[in-house]
Each structure stands twice: as C-alpha cells, then as structure tokens.
Amino acid sequence: MTEAQHERAPGDRPSREMDASAPSEFLVYTIGLFVAVLLTATSFWTANTMLLWPGGVFLGLAVLAIAQMGIHLVFFLHISSGPESTNNVLALAFGALVVFVVIAGTMWIVADMNTNMTMPSSAPMSMGMQH
Amino acid sequence: MPKNSATGFVTAFFAVVIGFALIWHIWWLASVGVFGAFATLLTFSFRRHNEVEVPAEEIARFVQAHQAGVAA
Amino acid sequence: MNIAVAIDQIPQEALPSASEAGPAPKRIVVAYGFWIFLLSDIIMFAALFASYAVLVRSTAGGPTGAQLFNQTTVAIETVCLLFSSYTCGLMSLAVNSRRYFRTYLGALITFALGAIFLGLEIREFLSMIAIGAAPQRSAFLSAFFTLVGCHGLHVTLGLVWLTVMMVQVAVFGFAARVQHRLLCFSLFWHALDIVWVGVLTVVYLMGVSS
Numbered sequence: 001m002t003e004a005q006h007e008r009a010p011g012d013r014p015s016r017e018m019d020a021s022a023p024s025e026f027l028v029y030t031i032g033l034f035v036a037v038l039l040t041a042t043s044f045w046t047a048n049t050m051l052l053w054p055g056g057v058f059l060g061l062a063v064l065a066i067a068q069m070g071i072h073l074v075f076f077l078h079i080s081s082g083p084e085s086t087n088n089v090l091a092l093a094f095g096a097l098v099v100f101v102v103i104a105g106t107m108w109i110v111a112d113m114n115t116n117m118t119m120p121s122s123a124p125m126s127m128g129m130q131h
Numbered sequence: 132m133p134k135n136s137a138t139g140f141v142t143a144f145f146a147v148v149i150g151f152a153l154i155w156h157i158w159w160l161a162s163v164g165v166f167g168a169f170a171t172l173l174t175f176s177f178r179r180h181n182e183v184e185v186p187a188e189e190i191a192r193f194v195q196a197h198q199a200g201v202a203a
Numbered sequence: 204m205n206i207a208v209a210i211d212q213i214p215q216e217a218l219p220s221a222s223e224a225g226p227a228p229k230r231i232v233v234a235y236g237f238w239i240f241l242l243s244d245i246i247m248f249a250a251l252f253a254s255y256a257v258l259v260r261s262t263a264g265g266p267t268g269a270q271l272f273n274q275t276t277v278a279i280e281t282v283c284l285l286f287s288s289y290t291c292g293l294m295s296l297a298v299n300s301r302r303y304f305r306t307y308l309g310a311l312i313t314f315a316l317g318a319i320f321l322g323l324e325i326r327e328f329l330s331m332i333a334i335g336a337a338p339q340r341s342a343f344l345s346a347f348f349t350l351v352g353c354h355g356l357h358v359t360l361g362l363v364w365l366t367v368m369m370v371q372v373a374v375f376g377f378a379a380r381v382q383h384r385l386l387c388f389s390l391f392w393h394a395l396d397i398v399w400v401g402v403l404t405v406v407y408l409m410g411v412s413s
Contacts, residue, residue: 007227007235009230009231009233009235009386010235011234011386011389011393012230012231012234012386025296026293026296029292029293029296030289032292033286033288036285037285040278040281040285043403043408044274044278044408046408046412047274047408047409047411047412048274048412054412054413057412058409058412061408061409061412062404064404065401065403065404065405068400069397069400069401072288072393072396072400073397076288076289076292076396077390077393088235088238091235091239091242092242094242095243095245095246098249099245099246099249102246102249102250102253103249103252103253105253106250106253106254106256106257107253107256107257173367176367176384177371179375
C-alpha cells in the first residue's frame, strides 16, 4: 500500500519515513522494559524506605506510577507527538481528563460530605437527640 | 459492506437466558448462557467471508433510478 | 477523522490533502476504534479506583491492607505482567514480519506469564478469604476485591482471547483481519499492564506504606 500516511494506528509500527533514523523496534521494546523494571524497583524501595516522610512517599509513588504509565504508552504503545499520532493523543488526553475528573471529583465530594457528617455544629439532628 | 449475520439475534437470546438465570440464581443455566454466547462469538469470528462487495456500477444504477423517480 | 495537521517537513505537492486521500485504511480505523473502547474501559477502572480511594480507611474493625498484603507476591505478579507485556510486543513484531514460529513462541510466553500472574492473584484472594478477610467483611475489602478482581477478570478474558487468536493464526494465517485482531489484542494487553501499575501503586504500595 502506498497511500499517504496521515495517521498511525495506536500500538502500530512507526511510520516508514522514520525507520532509517529510529532505533530498531526490538530495541525500543527492550529499553521500555528496562526503564519500567527500574521504575518498579524504585517504587518498591520508596514504599519501604525510612528515608522519606509519609507525604513524600505518597508523592513519590504517584510520580513513579505516572512515569511508568508514560513509559508504557511511549515505548510499548508507540504514542508519539508526531502528526500521525495526533488522533490517538487527543483521544488519550480526553480519556485522561475524564479519569481525573471522576477520581478527583469523587474524592472531593465524599471528603466534603464526610466533614459535614462529623461536625456537630452543622448537624441539627444530633443536637436534637442529646436530651 | 459487512455480510449479514444472525449473530446479534442469537447472542441476544443467550443474553436473555443469562439474565433470567442470574436473577433466579440458577447457576448452571447462567453458565450455559455464557458459554452459548461465547460460542456464538467464536463462530462469528471464524467465518471466512465477512464482506460483500457492491460494485460501483450497481450503485450508479440505483442512484440514477432514484433520481429519475424523483424527477418524475 | 479529518483533522488538518501541519506537515511542514513534507512538500505540499507530494501528498494529497487528508480529505482527498479518502477514508483511512481499515487497520487504522479498527485500531483507533478499539483504542477509544480501551479508554472507556480505563474510565470504568477510574470509577473503581475512586470507590477504593474513598473506602480504603473503612475497615470496620477488620484487617487493613498493611496487614494483608504480601509484597513478595505482588512483586512477582508485577514482574510477570510487565514481562508478558514485553513478550506481547515481541509477538507484535513477529506478526508484522509474518514469522509463524516467533508469533507462537511470543504468544506462549505471554500466556504463561499471564497465567502465573492470575494463579498468584487467585491464591492471594483465597488465602485472604480463608482468614476471614472476605469481600463482605468490610467496605475496604469489598472495594479491594472489586477493583483487583475486575482487573483479574480482564486478564482472564485476555488469556482466552489470546488462545483463540493463536487458533485463528493457525487456521487463517496472517490474514488482514487476523492482524487487525492481534493489533487490538496487544493494545488490550498493554493497557492491562498500565492499569496494573495503578493498582500496584494505589492499592498495594500505598496500602503497605500507610
């Protein structure tokens, strides 16, 4: 097939123009695996070390997880910033937005409701039952 | 164009079986339904010819006949 | 989709515009559609993650994550799934170059590693239920079993799919639609590993370190 390559399927091989200068696909997968193993090991170390304060552990784990997801997307799924990947990147960005809204929104709303249920001054019913 | 298939109809039948069995906790019937739906999917995925080609001349004929009918 | 993209490096006369080039090849359309489905699946996982995050402290006097989780098991599970993602990638390379032996080998190793992951996870679930940490013990455990169980269910279905795909490779060879389906499978399998990175971090590592 010699039609112009405007798009690339997600997870598909890189386009032909890039083949000459890009590393071989086997190398791409192997580098991705190596970095992912490194990030995983670092995550386990972060969770078990005494060197970080608890907030730092939480932050470190979150950053390492996002980094590893990025490595998977770039090295295994070949999501790039090139023009042929635009549709895939847009779909992914929208998905990430919805995921963020669902998780952050749920946690915020439930935490807010939780606060409203435990403060006696804002719950007239609990005061009514105290006599 | 995709070729016609009864897969949707048969799968819907098994879905009804699964739903009925799950509601009344008839576990053996539920697994029969799941297996049937899966077997239908497998049969559908193994068919050799899944497309029907409509030649351009036939479409041109349809369009001309329709336009002649509209004009009349 | 006809998004006009800036292709500055390529002379404009050499390529027809995206709208003149006609519909995209089937391979791209199939994979893009499956990619969108996968994103919707990940949104479903996001809802399960949100439920878990909200219920993680609701242990109802029962066992907490720190008491239940075994880091060695989790580490082995993670390594298995990660390497199975790698061998799935190698299998994709073999499919693209139409090599039968390497495809079957890659598929076999991917299946074996996925099966080991699943076996370890089922063993973990059964041992938790045996000591009374069942899904109905507390809200935390319900959320845990739902989230991790849903991921395990996806892995199981993926293994079934892989088996069927190898049968199809044997019957149809590397026909176009078999290649499309294998492309969708590898997308699915990599996405499962991405979700597992989230499960590992949020459920196991944060549970153990809290």
